[in-house]
Amino acid sequence: MIYYLSRDYKSNRINDAGSKARLDVEQVMDQLGFSPAGKRHSITKNRLFHFVRTIAIVVRMLLYVNKGDVLILQYPTKYYSIICRLAHMRGANVITLLHDLICFRNKHSSPQEEICQLNKSDAIIGHNPAFCKWLCDNGFVGYNGKKIIEPLRIFDFLSSSQSPDRKKTWPLHKVVYAGQLARRKNNFLYELGTYVEGYTLNVYGKGFDKSSAECPEKFEIKGFMLPDKLIESAEGDFGLVWDGDSVDSCSGDWGEYLKVNTPHKISLYIRCGLPVIVWREAAMAGFIEENGVGICIDSLRDIKKIYECLTRDEYEQMCDNVRRVSGLMSEGGYFSRAISKVVSRVTDLK
Template structure:
């Protein structure tokens, strides 16, 4: 029998919680997994949150028998090694699907500590081949595979197909969408960007945008916070931007280094919304975007002012068609189910 452990998620609006709850539903629906923990819940009280998760973790090992498989979504914080050890004592195998590496984003662990934790697992599903290589190079002894990209499950219908329009001089006009954290301390590049825009508009979705301190505010369309399902059904734009940090020139600092390894859930969100993606060329997902023909890779945000010269109407429509195909796959849970089934198949052959 195959199992996962559901959690209390304190709500499902954040990207991390949305991704984990999606995985639970996908593996149950497509791979026959059962929940060994408590039912999924969304209590926001910190004490209740802790108690529910602890109870689920303590319950789960008693469901396991020899030959079973337990899928864990990482990080599981202080419970991870305990659950792996208990599963092995019961004769089960552990498959870990990585969502976040604490040694990068939060610096909560050293690389050595993180690898030591992950080595409790029998199989590890990394985000992509670059993360897989990083794990291998840093001493991960578990068998490794790649997810490809995170799925994004939503029943929302897609908005009307957007195409490039032309201004009175016949020049193509387009809108770049950016959804996420808009505060200056998180994404300072937003506040410098306006000085480098002349051929397009930027549609912003999110909270805490300081309109008074942005340069070239006439180039921005601020939509405020919009719930994810509403965004998918109503977003107006031509591209979704994946970019982090302070610099216009590249994705710098810890966020930039992490983009070289991880799959931002935002990328899946844009694709599920029918938006071709603009992504930093050094990002790990740039390979996926290029190989699937679903967007454009850039070195600098300054490149965007000439994007209309690089992309014809036909090029854009081709990207759009490819994105709509991928959007359907993300909705179906294609990538998670494929990755998990491949691991189960390898286990059966061992």
């Protein structure tokens, strides 16, 4: 049997990108016929209830998982090491889908400490090839040295909403930037207005102080919008993926993480029907180019050249490619492919 461990979600985080990605994975696993090891996910407002339900989920797992079964975990998760140990005591294999690395996000652990935890899993599904290489370079070997690792490539994004036909937006004149807009991660936005020429920037989210930005007239603040609504109504020609302080590169810790990370924002843009503009050194640059779903740049100053040089035929071809990839993502195609490969490799070793 193939089981997955569901979780209790905090109600104030249910619309976060991380929760959306996890809930989508759970839905795809249901579609694939996998079973929750206990109850399906729950949503809690009270912190004490959240703690109690989280403990109950772990304990209940022991009633389901047996020798030869597969247990799928989504990481980070509370009590990860304990869950892996208990599953192995029951004779089950553990497959872990990685959403984030704590050592990049908040420095609460070192890469060595985090790899030590992940080595308790029989197999890993990482974001992309660069992500998987980083894991191996930093010591990932897996439980009993199995070293099974597979790239997800991109996060699926389930929604019944349909994006508009972007090919009808020609001539082009708007770039979309969406997400959590805290200045510590998006400081470049406050400088970007100086270099915006020939287009405007539509900003979706909370926390951007337009009055403190250079050339504030270059920005249109759209506010926070739930993903389903954004897919249907995002106004723009491209979706921008960029982090850090500088317009000339994705600098600092956020830039380093972008070299291995697959931002969930890319999936959202593609489901919105938007070709993506991404930093050339980002891990996802290869996926963007290989699939023809956007343009890679060295500096945000280069966006002006895109608007000057891109032909209508080139843009329409990108839109067609985006629609193809979006269709696969809307069906859970990327996770389905990755988990099928990993389950096969894990069970073949038995």
